[in-house]
Amino acid sequence: MSKIAATASDTPAFDLKGSTFPMLILYLYSTDLSAIEQQVQARMLSAPDLFSYDPVVLDMSKLGNQQETPDYAAIRTILHSHKLVLVGVANAGEEHAEAAQKVGLGLFNGGVLTKPRVAEPAPVEEAPQPPAEPVAISRVARIITSPVRTGQQIYAKGGDLIVLAPVSAGAEVLADGNIHVYASLRGRALAGARGDESARIFIRSMEAELISIAGSYKAINEELSREMHGKAVQAYLVDEQLRIEVMA
Amino acid sequence: MAKVIVVTSGKGGVGKTTTSASFATGLALQGHKVAVLDFDVGLRNLDLIMGCERRVVYDFVNVINQEATLKQALIKDKHCDNLYILPASQTRDKDALTVEGVERVIDELKESFDYIVCDSPAGIEKGAIMALYFADEALVVTNPEVSSVRDSDRILGMLSAKSRRAEKGESPVKEHLLVTRYSPKRAKNGEMLSVADVQEILNVPLLGVIPESEVVLQASNAGAPAIHQNGSDVSEAYGDAIARFLGEERPMRFTTEKPGLLQRLFGG
Ligand SMILES: Nc1ncnc2c1ncn2[C@@H]1O[C@H](COP(=O)(O)OP(=O)(O)O)[C@@H](O)[C@H]1O
Ligand SMILES: [Mg+2]
Numbered sequence: 001m002s003k004i005a006a007t008a009s010d011t012p013a014f015d016l017k018g019s020t021f022p023m024l025i026l027y028l029y030s031t032d033l034s035a036i037e038q039q040v041q042a043r044m045l046s047a048p049d050l051f052s053y054d055p056v057v058l059d060m061s062k063l064g065n066q067q068e069t070p071d072y073a074a075i076r077t078i079l080h081s082h083k084l085v086l087v088g089v090a091n092a093g094e095e096h097a098e099a100a101q102k103v104g105l106g107l108f109n110g111g112v113l114t115k116p117r118v119a120e121p122a123p124v125e126e127a128p129q130p131p132a133e134p135v136a137i138s139r140v141a142r143i144i145t146s147p148v149r150t151g152q153q154i155y156a157k158g159g160d161l162i163v164l165a166p167v168s169a170g171a172e173v174l175a176d177g178n179i180h181v182y183a184s185l186r187g188r189a190l191a192g193a194r195g196d197e198s199a200r201i202f203i204r205s206m207e208a209e210l211i212s213i214a215g216s217y218k219a220i221n222e223e224l225s226r227e228m229h230g231k232a233v234q235a236y237l238v239d240e241q242l243r244i245e246v247m248a
Numbered sequence: 249m250a251k252v253i254v255v256t257s258g259k260g261g262v263g264k265t266t267t268s269a270s271f272a273t274g275l276a277l278q279g280h281k282v283a284v285l286d287f288d289v290g291l292r293n294l295d296l297i298m299g300c301e302r303r304v305v306y307d308f309v310n311v312i313n314q315e316a317t318l319k320q321a322l323i324k325d326k327h328c329d330n331l332y333i334l335p336a337s338q339t340r341d342k343d344a345l346t347v348e349g350v351e352r353v354i355d356e357l358k359e360s361f362d363y364i365v366c367d368s369p370a371g372i373e374k375g376a377i378m379a380l381y382f383a384d385e386a387l388v389v390t391n392p393e394v395s396s397v398r399d400s401d402r403i404l405g406m407l408s409a410k411s412r413r414a415e416k417g418e419s420p421v422k423e424h425l426l427v428t429r430y431s432p433k434r435a436k437n438g439e440m441l442s443v444a445d446v447q448e449i450l451n452v453p454l455l456g457v458i459p460e461s462e463v464v465l466q467a468s469n470a471g472a473p474a475i476h477q478n479g480s481d482v483s484e485a486y487g488d489a490i491a492r493f494l495g496e497e498r499p500m501r502f503t504t505e506k507p508g509l510l511q512r513l514f515g516g
Binding site: 147148150151165166171186 | 404
């Protein structure tokens with residue numbers, strides 16, 4: 001460390017450091033603006049307050065090469081109206097990347113961003129890697145001790161939700177992480193609300209109207225309800241299919 | 249310390265006004281000083297049930313607007329010396345009540361009354377929120393049917409989120425469940441929910457069960473709260489609920505069918 005006394009002129013105005021902020025990824029399957037708009041709208045409808053201007057990266061890896069260059073500015077506007085801020089694109093081909101740069105978006109390239117975790121077991125690595133820097137995702141659980149009543153919505157942003165009282169019919173509990181309900185769940189539960197497919201839902205007494213993980217949902221029909229009514233269950237995704245099973 | 253009790257339900261026609269009148273009267277008959285307030289501005293039912301409609305000169309809105317003093321507007325009950333009624337206005341709408349105005353009225357009432365019973369309008373909007381806002385305790389009036397239970401659940405959510413106690417982070421409003429218009433026979437036949445069903449869904453301590461009875465209509469025609477119909481099931485049931493409210497333990501009655509005459513003679 002240098003011992004030069006700091007004067008007004010050489011007081012640092014900033015520090016530039018590397019970081020690994022967790023970020024939302026939006027995988028683009030199509031460049032059709034009206035389809036994007038409609039589906040974003042539909043997805044947000046169930047939870048209008050899901051986002052508060054969180055940064056999001058557009059991943060182009062699922063977009064076939066034949067697709068025309070997306071209208072980034074328009075996509076940015078659509079996302080912004082749902083409180084998402086488009087900050088950059090990832091895995092874009094040369095042409096797409098150039099267009100993104102022109103409208104002021106950052107470029108992320110393959111490997112920089114991790115894919116969202118999925119439920120299937122990770123492939124075994126040859127040699128154990130040194131642990132990566134801890135990711136800044138908040139896993140602090142939100143704990144609710146009083147009943148969640150009809151018409152109420154509880155959302156645990158960035159983490160798990162633990163509910164120690166009944167959730168009424170017509171009430172909704174959401175979490176970015178897992179949801180635990182140590183009482184009866186008669187309303188709706190949506191875990192992995194921002195796309196975490198590894199999120200799970202645990203219910204002491206299953207009487208739910210709807211269960212959803214990372215957007216895959218199951219409305220609980222009569223047959224399901226007959227099978228599971230009042231039982232302890234867990235729900236999770238297997239190959240993007242929602243599975244609900246009774247726990248012993 | 250004076251206590252503010254709201255009688256609420258979400259749904260209309262379940263027995264809030266009937267309960268407000270009988271509950272307030274029952275507390276007064278136990279020697280407490282009680283004021284009962286009609287928050288159902290625009291409908292004004294409580295004065296009819298209390299039988300004082302012809303003596304209404306000033307109302308709740310007049311007091312809020314400082315067109316009359318509280319003393320001028322309060323009507324002394326014709327049966328109980330320590331019971332007063334503050335009627336609603338018939339000509340105004342629910343927006344006429346303001347939080348500041350209601351607070352002033354309730355604070356003034358607290359100086360001279362033990363209990364302030366607030367008869368809530370139906371719904372979960374402004375009028376109902378106003379009635380429950382200052383509550384210390386709540387009687388959640390519920391009929392044994394799905395829609396009424398659902399609305400009660402909503403109003404319980406309001407009590408835990410929108411009341412002053414909730415906003416100030418104080419200890420929550422104390423909730424009591426009162427199942428009214430209960431018919432054990434219809435519950436047994438599966439035409440209605442049972443008391444146990446209602447309690448299981450709402451998860452609130454049961455204060456009492458008021459049976460469905462024609463006595464309520466007779467009382468309303470006579471302009472005297474049903475609790476005055478001495479010896480009737482309804483009067484007894486309200487009496488039990490009030491005793492429990494005041495801390496007494498009483499076994500739950502009127503939850504099972506009364507044995508018929510033949511059953512009584514020959515055993516069931
Ligand atoms: N226990 C009861 N048995 C029979 N009828 C009742 C009973 N309680 C209330 N009612 C009737 O139900 C109707 C609605 O009651 P009310 O007290 O005005 O309800 P709310 O104030 O909730 O709208 C009235 O006609 C009343 O006579
Ligand atoms: Mg009424």
